[in-house]
Amino acid sequence: MAKKIYLCSPHMGGGEMKYVKEAFDSNWVAPLGPNVDAFERELSLATGAKHVAALSSGTAAIHLALVLLGVKPGDYVIGTSFTFSATVNPIAYLGATPVLVDSEPGTWNMDPELLEQAIKEVSRKLKVENEKWKDKSEKLKDKSGKGGGGRIKAIVVVHLYGMPARMKEIMAVADRYGIPVVEDAAEALGSEYMGRRVGCNSRFGILSFNGNKIITSSGGGALLSDDASLIERARFLATQARDPAPHYQHSVIGYNYRMSNVVAGVGRGQLEVLDLRIKQHREFNAWYRELLKDVPGVTFQSEPSPDFCSNFWLTCIVIDPAVAGTDREKLRLAFEAAGIESRPLWKPMHLQPVFVGCPAYVNGTSEKLFENGLCLPSGSNIDADGRARIAEVLKREFRIVNA
Numbered sequence: 001m002a003k004k005i006y007l008c009s010p011h012m013g014g015g016e017m018k019y020v021k022e023a024f025d026s027n028w029v030a031p032l033g034p035n036v037d038a039f040e041r042e043l044s045l046a047t048g049a050k051h052v053a054a055l056s057s058g059t060a061a062i063h064l065a066l067v068l069l070g071v072k073p074g075d076y077v078i079g080t081s082f083t084f085s086a087t088v089n090p091i092a093y094l095g096a097t098p099v100l101v102d103s104e105p106g107t108w109n110m111d112p113e114l115l116e117q118a119i120k121e122v123s124r125k126l127k128v129e130n131e132k133w134k135d136k137s138e139k140l141k142d143k144s145g146k147g148g149g150g151r152i153k154a155i156v157v158v159h160l161y162g163m164p165a166r167m168k169e170i171m172a173v174a175d176r177y178g179i180p181v182v183e184d185a186a187e188a189l190g191s192e193y194m195g196r197r198v199g200c201n202s203r204f205g206i207l208s209f210n211g212n213k214i215i216t217s218s219g220g221g222a223l224l225s226d227d228a229s230l231i232e233r234a235r236f237l238a239t240q241a242r243d244p245a246p247h248y249q250h251s252v253i254g255y256n257y258r259m260s261n262v263v264a265g266v267g268r269g270q271l272e273v274l275d276l277r278i279k280q281h282r283e284f285n286a287w288y289r290e291l292l293k294d295v296p297g298v299t300f301q302s303e304p305s306p307d308f309c310s311n312f313w314l315t316c317i318v319i320d321p322a323v324a325g326t327d328r329e330k331l332r333l334a335f336e337a338a339g340i341e342s343r344p345l346w347k348p349m350h351l352q353p354v355f356v357g358c359p360a361y362v363n364g365t366s367e368k369l370f371e372n373g374l375c376l377p378s379g380s381n382i383d384a385d386g387r388a389r390i391a392e393v394l395k396r397e398f399r400i401v402n403a
């Protein structure tokens with residue numbers, strides 16, 4: 001059978017081994033070293049973020065961002081419902097409650113109006129709860145471990161599949177209520193919003209270099225911020241929070257979250273081809289649009305205005321089964337039979353068994369996207385032969401007659 005075509009598999013640029021070899025030659029085979037320092041500087045240039053900490057994963061970066069924002073048990077953190085679970089899991093690691101906000105149909109990302117509604121309603125509930133706590137004895141407070149006083153500590157916004165969220169509107173709401181924002185740009189390295197790369201439009205940005213992202217370090221992540229002291233603190237917490245002393249002394253709980261110097265070498269080589277990869281992913285997206293342009297009932301995740309520039313990490317479509325003559329699952333199975341990977345869009349977090357019972361503000365958008373949406377193979381290493389195989393399945397399923 002023909003070689004399997006993946007959604008987005010690692011695509012080396014050629015420069016990676018040089019940096020990996022440097023790590024071996026200098027014996028910096030450790031969770032820090034010259035490649036890590038250089039990767040941080042180069043990421044800063046590539047994103048426009050003033051300060052960067054290279055970490056072991058994007059999930060670790062979100063976790064540290066929330067630790068730095070003081071998220072504690074009993075607190076609330078507003079997250080996006082339509083995302084990968086790694087956006088929301090760190091909220092639960094800290095014993096806080098995720099508040100799940102649905103998407104708006106333009107970008108498929110967080111709906112700013114629903115965000116404001118969520119903040120208003122959760123704040124009202126918290127006020128009532130906190131009043132109740134005031135009446136109880138201190139002893140009771142201690143037993144719960146929460147002690148009342150929970151607050152909305154952060155908003156985690158996602159730029160899904162590379163598409164920037166409506167940051168202007170979201171930041172306006174966040175600023176109105178004084179809540180800091182974390183941008184989950186794991187899928188959106190190099191995407192731009194109003195001329196700036198995403199991940200540096202709020203308090204913190206996070207990146208991922210997992211094997212399936214637009215570039216990879218074989219696994220890794222980064223925390224971005226314009227605040228030097230926050231990134232310094234992140235590096236401290238990510239290396240087991242050692243106090244300055246000759247012996248090992250710890251005053252706070254630390255983590256082992258730093259990036260390895262070998263891994264950073266792969267990341268440096270990949271960063272050299274980031275702009276080329278973005279060009280290739282955008283070109284692939286344009287190819288799909290051309291191929292499917294006359295198919296009724298197929299819509300793409302699209303940039304709503306020139307303010308938005310997606311890296312199109314994955315090209316995603318929605319199929320209206322009433323019009324298209326096929327449906328999402330039929331197409332997915334047809335791809336599978338041809339040895340081609342495609343995948344339903346993310347299942348919203350408010351529908352996940354693990355987050356049942358979390359407050360959710362939904363409008364039907366993410367549920368519809370999940371029901372009818374499909375991620376198409378989008379890797380920059382899919383060659384002409386691969387594209388021909390993909391086109392064959394699409395033409396058959398959508399009955400496209402060649403012009």
Ligand SMILES: *Cc1c(COP(=O)(O)O)cnc(C)c1O
Pocket residue numbers: 056057058059060083084086087158184186187207208209210219220221
């Ligand atoms: C991949 C991803 C993450 C997590 O990154 P890891 O490096 O895999 O931990 C977080 N959020 C989103 C939206 C992602 O796609």
